[in-house]
Amino acid sequence: MENVLYYGDNLEVLRNYIPDESVDLIYLDPPFNSKADYNVLFREPTGGLSKAQITAFEDTWHWTEETEKTFHEIVQTGPGQVVDMLQAFRNFIKRNDMMAYLTMMCARLLELKRVLKPTGSIYLHCDPNASHYLKVLMDTIFGHKNFRNEIVWCYKDPSGKTERYFRKKHDVILFYSKSDEYRFYADAVRIQYSERTRKQIERGTISFGRKAKGNPLDKVPEDWWEIPIINSQAKERLGYPTQKPEKLLERIILASSKEGDVVLDPFCGCGTTIAVAQRLNRHWIGIDITHLAINLIKWRLKNTFGLDAGKDYKVIGEPKDLSGARALAEQDRFQFQYWAMSLVSARPYIDKKRGADKGIDGVIYFYMDKDKIGKAIVQVKSGKVSVKDIRELKAVVEREKAQMGIFITLEEPTKPMQEEALQGGYYTCPITKRNFPKLQIITLKELLEGKSPLVPFQISPYKEGQKTLPNTLPLL
Incomplete structure (x- = not known):
């Protein structure tokens, strides 16, 4: 299978390009309806943040004619239990931004279920603004029996001072399978027990039943994950809004796919899912609706793996002529x-x-x-x-x-x-x-046709600038 990057509305791409039951693992990190605008944080060549930022996407949804059309399309063609759920939501929530968000998500989740293999899994990344609604949505579409985990990703962040409630420093990742045939590779994600527990296991004073292959001192992680966010000095930081750490995606991809499997991210942003899937020898499909994201992913694949668009993977949706x-x-x-x-x-x-x-x-x-x-x-x-x-x-x-x-x-x-x-x-x-x-x-x-402007020693717009010339300069 050829890896593919799509520019366009993921709903249309899913419907027009992705076959039934062709994907092993889906990870999606959609906008949370937090009513915020997220900016691409380009850096100046000296390394400092640019004052001129570009809005990557507006995390705000509105009930429009298009939303009404999508709602009625689901009512006319969707499964009965999904129709009942969506109508109940609208009776309760009314026609507002949250209902627009849930309608948009419902249409896409129905398509994602279609393309997922019976052995596949889906991880929906969200925050507390809408996670309670999304869990009901996922229960209805994928079935409450296929709910596997509500993973809580905990992180520390000095920002967000408050004196009126506890600081909000976690996201929710809803893990569902397509069926009971789903695959979970526990040994790929085992972590060490604490030193105290390891010593007790070695002494034989405690036992946990089935041991990890070749190492009884490792365990499957709990459903709360302490993985650091990407700080301002992190090497992998690209300046894209909502960028998630590679360690987070690595655990998900290792747990629910094997080498050669197909990983899909329909809101791929700066391409963290794509980059980790590539590194772990998975096939991948990425979709995003902005050229800012598509170009950043192409740069990331070139800079990290030496991959060229059109040669090492397809790009569909960009103008070719x-x-x-x-x-x-x-x-x-x-x-x-x-x-x-x-x-x-x-x-x-x-x-x-x-x-x-x-x-x-x-x-x-x-x-x-x-x-x-x-x-x-x-x-x-x-x-x-x-x-x-x-x-x-x-x-x-x-x-x-x-x-x-x-x-x-x-x-x-x-x-x-x-x-x-x-x-x-x-x-x-x-x-x-x-x-x-x-x-x-x-x-x-x-x-x-391949012509470029004549500019000496151009500096990349994505990685942090340097204050001095690089050791090796391109030939002019």
Whole structure:
């Protein structure tokens, strides 16, 4: 089986691409309906957090025409007990944000049950805002007899001061199986007993029945897990909101799958499930609805495992040609911009929903010399373009004291645009003394054909920046 990363609405992807009973393990970490916005925390090349954050997703759901449509679709086609449950929920909760969230989750959980093998398991990660409702939902869809554990993930975090209630420092993971035939690999996740208990076992003063294979001093973990969150200095930290530690996913994947099994994450975010599944030799399927996430996962797979999209795994849903690019631009202008910037490894500059972008869609940072970092301003246009756009880019480059400007266009540039860009002159790299055009125009067609902007010693937008040049520099 080929590993696949999907861009798109997971409900549509599940319905159109994932066959019945084809998945061994599902882990999902959906939005919790906590009414918060989660931002991608890009870092500046010096290592500090960027002031310009991008909203990855809004953790707020509303009862809309689309929600009403989904509700009635479930009522018309869903299993009887699910229909009764959902209608009871709406009578009790009414039409509000929570009901919209539960309707959205119900439609997806029905599809996830369809694609799960009879021997498979599903882990639904949630927090106390909605875990009580979700457990009723899971009981109804998967059957209360297939409920295996309510795992409590406990963690310490200095944030969240309060004097009016106990600090909230745990998440809930609901573990269900598809049937009683499910597989659980206890020996893969055993942990050591305490030193005191180990000595008692060695002396034979206590016994726990079945022993672990080859080691009677290990036990299956309890249903409360003390696994540290990803702190600000952690090597695996990518700056993506709601990123979970690899140790958490490792325990789940080891417990409920074996090498060669298929692991699915329909809300894959920054790709922790994907990365751990890859490391543990599982096949994987990842789905996300933002190009910010898809590009971050592609970078993570390349940086960690040396995997290339299209060669080592499939990416479905991203534009492959100009017609696909135009379709994305018409569907969602911001996702089009994020996708276009991913083609040049630029970091998005600002959240368009929250304020003006000041003529900056993205920024590419690069090394000027061992002590200095330069930047190229990136603008992305999907509509008609003219020489006025290049003059405006030139003004933004001068205002921001940037070294270069990159203009990405879906339409072909005019001759006056090209002439204006040429008049911008050159930036000379102090390290190599090579000249780079200060104003560069590059079309989406050229990017899709493999062409890249001319930028010296570009710095990745995802891993933390360095204050000095790396030991090995790329050839220019």
